[in-house]
Amino acid sequence: MALGKDYESQRDCTMARGLELVGERWTMLILRDCFYGVRRYSDFFVHLGLPRAVLSERLANLCEQGVLEKRRYQDAPPREEYVLTEMGEAFWPVLAALGAWTTKFAWEPGRRYRTFLHDPCETRLVAYAHCPSCDRAVPAAEVRIVPGPDLPDQPATDPVSVALRRGPKRLLEPLIVTPGGSGAR
Amino acid sequence: MALGKDYESQRDCTMARGLELVGERWTMLILRDCFYGVRRYSDFFVHLGLPRAVLSERLANLCEQGVLEKRRYQDAPPREEYVLTEMGEAFWPVLAALGAWTTKFAWEPGRRYRTFLHDPCETRLVAYAHCPSCDRAVPAAEVRIVPGPDLPDQPATDPVSVALRRGPKRLLEPLIVTPGGSGAR
């Protein structure tokens, strides 16, 4: 599987679950095009230059997941368009964060990169994880990982999953992995 | 190519460029594990359950791009660890946004999802695109797309790229694509 969509071993993680929805090749670029205002099959096709079969499959998948909605905007001749749902529009922070990260750390000179400004004030966007209570940006080092609830099913038994359930623990702290029960490293 | 890494047709877009760095299958999950505190080859391996060859290739790639650093933390026996660079740590908002999006829109009941809290105040994180000037979250509809600079090389000629260069334009506004010069739709 190539950038296949399942990550069966990662059932405890929302990020992995998200990647099952949008992590396949081309999918995020299709969503980006939706934000650009692209709505028609043929426009996605000419802009992205991907195989038609892949485009069809991805669009159908995104509709099925509720990220896009396919709707008829004209009856004669029948024409369909793909538009972002509320869920799809809510994906914007992910793309904004990705674009901001690349702009800062992987900018390649000599390319005509588009930029994104806050229209009213013409300021370049940034993207943060945010704490609604403190009302400020939260760096990874201040984030606590909280293991998921105990459920009747069997939890993952690999040493790393076990260590992550031992919590509490913050991001970026080295994880102490104990292979089989004794201390390591 | 399966979630291959190049998107040659998308040279004008920082998001596509970012996906060339981290968009391949497994790569973002490796980064997530780095934030979890995983550092050793064998720990990535047991936790992710991916083929060793893929893990080796992805780690080498991330090091080459400057996202991770491979360093020896012990000489006898020689042991290596992979840690996030400044660039790698700056990727956190992308993962946070992805996790928050999934939590809100694609939560599957019956899974032991980990959650992420701002440790000092125990508040669940959100993620936004942010305007440093207005100091507030910026929804997609308020964002202006600014075409990249004019450069000596040949710009993309597909109708969608042409339409995007006509700007100014906001995200989510339907893009008027003119196939070959006459109005469409």
Place this chain on the structure above:
DNA sequence: CCTGCTAGTTCATTCAATGAACCAACCCGG
């Protein structure tokens, strides 16, 4: 009736992911 446009489907080929096996360096215990 003929042409063109949109929105696909089908299919042979290519290339990456998978998974199992193998390998090498090193430590430790006997």
Place this chain on the structure above:
DNA sequence: CCGGGTTGGTTCATTGAATGAACTAGCAGG
């Protein structure tokens, strides 16, 4: 100094997805 265990890989046959080209279908307009 021999054998077993751990770490950190590499190699390779197999599978399955992406690619790209060809083909199809519905409909409008002339």
